[in-house]
Structure formats: C-alpha cells, structure tokens
Amino acid sequence: MSKPETPTLDLRESYTEKYGFHDEEQHVFKSRRGLDREIVAQISDMKGEPQWMREYRLKALEIFEKKPMPTWGPDLSTIDFQNIYYYVKPTSEESKTWEDVPADMKRTFDKLGIPEAEQKFLAGVGAQYDSEVVYHKIQEKLEKQGVLFLSCDHGLKEHEELFKQYFGTVIPSADNKFAALNSAVWSGGSFIYVPKGVHVDVPLQAYFRINTKDMGQFERTLIIVDEGAYVHYVEGCLPAGEQVSLGHTWVNIETVDRGDVVMDSNGRESRVASTRVLPYKGDMLTIVPLSSANVFRLTPEHPVLTVRRRDVAARRAPRGNWKPEVSSVRLRAAEPEFVPAGQLEAGDFLVFPVSRITRENEALTRDVVRLLGYYLAEGSTYIHKRLHQPVVTLTFSERERESIDEVKALIHAVTGKRAIEVAQPSRHAVNLVVYSQHLRDLCIAHCGQGAAEKRLSREIMELPADLQAQLLETYLKGDGSVYRKRKHTMARACTVSRTLAWQLQELIARQGHFATINVRKGGPDTIQGRAMKRRDQYILYFSHDKQQSQVRKCEDYFLVPINRIDRNPFDGPVFNFELESSPNAYVAGGFAVHNCTAPTYSSDSLHSAVVEIIVKANARCRYTTIQNWSNNVYNLVTKRALAYRDATMEWVDWNLGSKITQKYPSVYMMEPGAHGEILSIAFAGKGQHQDAGGKVIHCAPNTTSKIVSKSISKDGGRAGYRGLVKVQKGAVDCRSNVNCDALILDEASRSDTYPYMEIEEDKVTIGHEATVSKIGDEQLFYLQSRGIGKDEAAGMIVSGFIEPIVKELPMEYAVEMNRLIQLQMEGSVG
C-alpha cells in the first residue's frame, strides 16, 4: 500500500507554514522550534511546576546534549532535533453552560424552532457520547477503591509527595539519550497508583482518561502497584465517535482502517493509506451547520474545506445584527480552500460534496426500487410464528388508495404473488400482507430491519440518480409529507434512524437539492395517552423547486453556512487518517475536512516516551502496548519495571506501525520470587525497521523470567529481536527462558537476532531457542490446494505464527489484532 508521498507532504507543509502554530488566538503558549534551556524552562513555567521538577528537566537536558546518538541500532541520524516543536499549550479551559450561549445564537435557535433541551444538547452542555458515561462509571469505581488514575501532569500537581518518591527512580535521566530527552520535555502520560490488595478488574486504558491532562509525543507514565495489588494497563487502539462517510453509509472514525475505502472531498472513493490516533488535549470545536444534525467535532488545527463569508460579502451595508450578506455570484465562483477549524466563524460556508459513485444493479429495477421506498416508510417484516412463513407487511391509511393499489401491483410484479389486503377500520388503516421469502430478503438486504436500524444498502446508495428518485418519491408518500408553502412545494420526512436520515440527505443531494436535518430529541413523552420513551427523531426538509435560501448549489457540492461553533475543552485521543488520493481529504458529518495536521512537526515525527513501573511484593502488573503509529514516526521508547518479592511483571508489546522502533521493555527482579515476562511482537513492512525485544535482569536469587519474541518482516521490512538476560552475582537458582522466532515473508525482507547474555552465577538455568523461518512455498501450496486464496493463506500462516501471543490479549484486542494482520498481509504475496 504505497501512497503518493509528494502531494500529501506538500499539502501538509504549506499548511503548517500558512496556519500551523502561528495562530496567536489558539494557544496560550507555543514553543519555537528546537530545544534549549529557555524552552525547557518555559515548558516547566507554563505547567506551573515545582522548582525541583524544573531543575530535573534542565539537568536532563544537559545529559541529553552530552550523550552521543546511539549507533548500535537502527540509523537515527536523520532525526533533526532542532526542527521539532516540543510543547504547545492549548488555550485556557472554558466551561460552557446554557447561560454562556450568546443571545443571538439563542435567537437563532428560537427561529429554527428548536426546543431548549435540544439547544442545550447542541450547545455541547450535555454529555455527548455514551463512552463518557462508561468513563464516569469506571472512574467512580476506581475512586472508591482508592486507585489513582490521572495524567502524569496532574499526578505531579495533586500527589506531589507520592510522585516525587518514585519519579525517575526506575529510569534515571542518564539512562540513555532518549530517556534524557523525555525527562527534559515530558508532557502527559499516565500516573497510576493501585493501593495494597486492590485488584483492578477492568484493563485501564489510556482512552478512559478522557477528562485529564494532555499526553504528548513525549509522554511519561508512572505506575505503582502496591503490595498484593493487580492492574492491567493498555495503551493504544483507542475508540471515539465521529462519523465518516464511506460514500454509501457512515461509520465511526475510529473503525476506519488502513485499506478501507472512504469518500473523499470530491465525492470519489479513495483508499485509506494510514490511520493514526493521537492524544489530544485542548479545545474541541463543535461545528453546527445550518442543518443541525450534521454537527461534527474536530480540533482547531483540523483543516476544513471552506468558503469564508468575508471573502464573498456583498457590497451592501450590514443590516442590524444579521450576518453580512453574501453575493451569490461571488460565492459560487469562490474556490473553496482548507482553513483550520479554529479560524472559522459562524456564517462561513462548508462544502457538502455530492457522491459521484454510481453503479448499475440489474436486480434493482424501477419496480423493486419503488417497492423498497414504500417498504422503507411503511413496511416491516418478520417470520410468522405459527406458520413459520416469512411475512412482509405494509400499512397505509385508508385514504391512500392510489398507493395501496400501486403497492399491490408492485408486489405482484416483483414476487409473482398477490398481496392480501386487510382492512383495519378502527384505525382507518389498511394492511397489505405478502408471504414471500424473496421480498423479505430484498427488504432486509436493502433497507435493514427495525425502525431505528433502517438504512439503505450500498447498492441503493450507488444507483443512478433517476432510480434513486423513484425510491425517494415512494418513501416520501409514506414517512414524508409534501406541502405547499407560499409558491413552493416543500417536502418533509421524519425517521428515527440517524444513518437513514443522512443517507436520504445524500440521495436528495444527488437530485440536486440540499435537505436540512434537524434533530428532535427523544425522551419521556405521552403519545395517545400512554407514557412512552420517544426516540430521537431526525427531520428532513427540502424543496423540489426552491433552493434553500442560505445554501448555494455548485457543480459538485453544496455550500452550507455554519450556524454556530462551540468550543469546549477536550482531553483524549483524536483520530485521523490519510488517503491515497489527492487532495488528502475526507467527509465528516457530511462536510469535507482535511486529514488532520494536528501535532505533526515535520515530515518525520519523534515519539519518545518513558514508562516506569514499580511492582511491590506479591503484586502483579501487566502492561499491554499496541503500537500502530503512522510510518513516518521514530518511536524510541524506554520502558522498565522493578518487581519485588514474589511479584509478577508482564509486558505484552506489539509493534506494527512507525518508521523505526527501538523498544526493549525490561524487568528488574529485585527480590526473591519475582517473575518477569515479556511477550514481544514486531511486524515490519515496507520502509519499516522494528528493533524490538526485551531485557530481564535477575538481581536476586530464585527469580524467574521468560521472553517470547515473534517478528515478522515483509516487503523489504526489517524486524528483529534484541535482548538481554542478565544474572547478577549472588542471584543463584534463577531460571530464564528465551524463545525468539522470526518469520520472513519474502526475499527482500530481513530478520536479526541479537541475544545477549551476561551470567555471573553458575547455579542458574538459562534456555535459549531461536528459529527463523520463511513462509514456505509448500505451506502456501498446501493451504491453497484446499481452496484458500494466496493472500488469505499467507495471513493464516502469520496469524498462526503469532497465535501463542494473541491468546494473551483481551478478546476484543485479539480480534482487532487478527484483522490488522490480515490487512497488513493483503497483496503481500505473489
């Protein structure tokens, strides 16, 4: 999966130069490029740190400057330390309540007829995502147990005594050049304290720490597991919830993966070249366009395809507190450009691209499509319990005789069966019933099942526009209403399925009309005298013959004004991906946004973290990392744990992404009975070098350790194991076992094994096994001879290879990991 390198970089660079971190309004403080005493001191000042930490940082900087670049591993000579921004402090937090919402905005709400509860929701006052609820519940439970789980910055602020007692004791600044760098400029990361005897039964994930401080690219993590306690910490693989267009439907951004096809800002399909998750702390913008259901969130740095209102203003005096009027001619002629979201203002125009993806489908004839439109509005399907027959029913009002007759004719044409007409005089309704598996299959395949789950199939979304018009027409006869307003014909439709609402908006756009969607919030309600819980409703409005007065139609897109922009503090992961196409831009919430340029410093970035863990007597800690950085990141991380009497420390370390990774998690077994375990997996593709492994240091007698390393290399990638087993003088009766296997997928790839042993005692048991294998032609042929395609076969061999370590992951990660591996393997053989 190669991506067109040059256009992407050009866009990014010009963006950084033009808008980057020079926007004074966005940041309270930004450091200039490069690293020196002044910058380090500034970082400490901005964080309001105690004097000892400031001195610690400055001392670390001196060490960093003195230490030479390590030359024993991968080539790091291309890192330009002076070209990096080391710290950006976002704007001060502002808390937002309904009272803070500006008066003119409230008026706009009133004009639009949005009830207050919904206004509050839109203003970002209410909780927006279920995940936050989950977060609060977990936080509550942790607090009850006395567990501390916060950012390292907060850890220092709020628990200075405890923090100072352990910080830097496991990995001193002088340990290595990159540990020194981290010690000088660290920001963010996690601080965890688990009190004596407490078992934390859910894995703590970086994700759950949403309301705390920032994690930088130089994050610092400090974990203390007190006697007899247990914790599992997971970093990586972080979920969130923004909707991204795949052209035919929307998905949560975090589910987008390398190789997936999404719709780009030109309405064409494009493949995702890479994905990344970045920790982010700062303002999160909520952009509410004219069509308020199309609201979306992004970071202020995130570029959005826009026409600025001020650039297309009409030469007319402003009227009252109206937004400046625009000149339609200038607006249509304007070339939309990418502008960082933080610079946008209410009234600016967003670009709503219209999908250009069209595929004919023989099965979807005019009759079928019209019938599906009716079904979408009026139908349901189920299996008759007694008869075990598949049933499709459509319900109409008695007055809709014309529709009833058409549906009967359509059912006959599509299924060859006659629909049974059942009158329900008490409800003034007519039911049409047909027993047809064929129709049931069609309906489920193309419309989904259940009102809230209704959605259109990809085939429907990609039909030619004239067929889609048929579906819209019959759908609107059911769920919609068409009425005259002044001289114009307006259409209104209502559904409880958000996906369907957005899909209809897209279909309507392909007819040349822009539909607005507003949300009517659900909640307790009384319907026909009965207390009910009403679902959120999505209400679409559009006109066949009148352009929305505030929206402009251009050739391939609509320009839709922003009604309001909210700014709220946010702390958590943000998601982004890069496309293979140029421009490197996609569609979020219906509108074109650029791939995020957030903290990217130059074409290559540096991630240099330090993780220190103390596992006290009888305690156990497991630390799982799933590293999938984009392929321009130098990932140089120092991780070390101290394990005391009868304690267990386990590192599960996955390295899939990055350009170069150097990471050797280590366990120091300080007292008898301690056990250390390292499971390391490295996958290196084109242009990647994974120098992974682990170190176990036996400092006390009767300690045991195990290292299992699996490395896979393909497409010229280089993956390997570099490890150390050390037994100090006096540490008798130790046992250690090292097992490293390498799998090489093609001739161009490479695997290295550097097992170091420093054994200063005789009475020890040390085992070492290493294998290097190639995916053999015989293995591939064997699987292929059973009907399995070549790529899938290779994927199965790789999955089998790492199976012993996948088994150690929590279920959802194991599934995800197998998927990632399959993806990495696509097109890799043959």
Place this chain on the structure above:
Amino acid sequence: MSATPELVIKDLHVGIEGKEILKGLNLEVKRGEIHALMGPNGSGKSTLANTLMGHPKYEVTSGEILFKGESLLEMEADERSRAGLFMAFQYPVAIPGLSVANFLRTALNARLAPSENDGSGAVPKKRGIAPKEFRALLKEKMALLKMDESFAGRYLNDGFSGGEKKRAEILQMAVLKPEIAIMDETDSGLDIDALRIVSDGVNALAGPGMGVLVITHYQRILNYIKPHKVHVMVDGRIQISGGPELALQLESRGYDWVRNGKEAVAR
C-alpha cells in the same frame, strides 16, 4: 455417471528445473470411478499429482489438463480446489498456530463464498457455514475416521504422527467433498490398522459423486480400496492399463516386467 470424464489428461509433458519428468501422459478419470496409478520410485507419480493440483514448482511444457471441460493450466491451486479437485498429500506440511477446525472452516467457506473479485470492486458478501452447523459436520466426519474430538483443536499437522496426518487428509476430503480426489501415496507410513481406517474412510466417500485416483507404490492399499482400473507408470508415461488383476500381476512380477516387456503387453 457422466458421459465425458471430469478429468482428462492429454499428452502431458512436465518438467522441473529443466528436467523432463512426465513425457506424454494420457489419463481420464470419471466421477464414480476408482483408478489406481502404480509405478516404481522416480516414475513421476508424485509429479503428476502435484502438477494436477497446480504446484508452482512444476512446469507444464506441453499437453493439456481438462477438468469438467475447462483447462486447469491457467488456474491457481486454490481455484482448482474450488472447482472440485482435491489432493491428499504424501507429506502434509505443518502450520503451527492454525487449528484444524479453523482451517477447515476457512477452506469450506472459501467454497461457499462468491469469488473474491467479480470485477465490480464491490466488497464480497460474507457468506458461509454457521459455526454451529460446521461443528456438527466436523464431528460427523471425524467419527467416520475414528478421530478424537480434541483433534479439531490441534494445530494443523503440527506434531501429528504419520497416521494422524493421513487421517487428517481424508478428513479434509470428507469435509470439502471434491468431485475428483487424488491420493498421493496415502498408504506410505501407515500401519495396518491406520491403513484400514483410512481406506474405510475413502470407501465411504467414494461413490457416484466422486472419482478417485489412488497413487501408490505398493499393491497393499488396493486390498482395501478396490479400483475399477489400474495403470502402470514407468519413466513418465503410462505403459499399461488394465483391470484390478493387473495390480496382482505387478505384485508378483515386479515393475521390471513392465519395463522390459511393455511392447509385448496389449494396451
């Protein structure tokens, strides 16, 4: 039984690393038939099996292989398998970490699912056998081969004994239900009990729906699997074909009899 044979091999020449092994081989196998192909070491028996299945190492220099009327030569091994061809390997390879059940389900689903690329660029729909249904199927077939249920969870051929490997091959055949099955020296390395179990399995599967080509060095397996036709291959060509009695003749007179006297024997 069908009129045209499912498998038709015409004047097949095959080489490996420039050396010609098969030198004009002709053979036809129909569904419902059991053929035995016998020959001394180095006569090209395994080359034929691997060439039929599409091993990339073997190069077809001339001739034709038709399967159900279509040429196999341009097809990859997986396509041949999905078309209904099967080979039981002489030396099945191990795939550590891949369980027998997982492997077989993937293989079965590869048959049930539509081809990966129909040219439309659309994502192929996930179809295939439900896990529950599959477990029942696997259990039934394992019982047929007197295999312990724990077998399904073991890694494919990893640490299997010789007998277990061969039984696993027949299990795959039972699950995938090919139209033509080639059994490459399935009897080698089997003790008498294992041989009986494997043969019983093959006999249970063979029938009007499946044709079998049993490739073997020894006559022994033919005591259990009764062939309709026997072919003797020497030096890359079938030298004699005949009924079941030919196998017995060979057993008593040896392959030299064919080498030396082939001209004298009517074909």
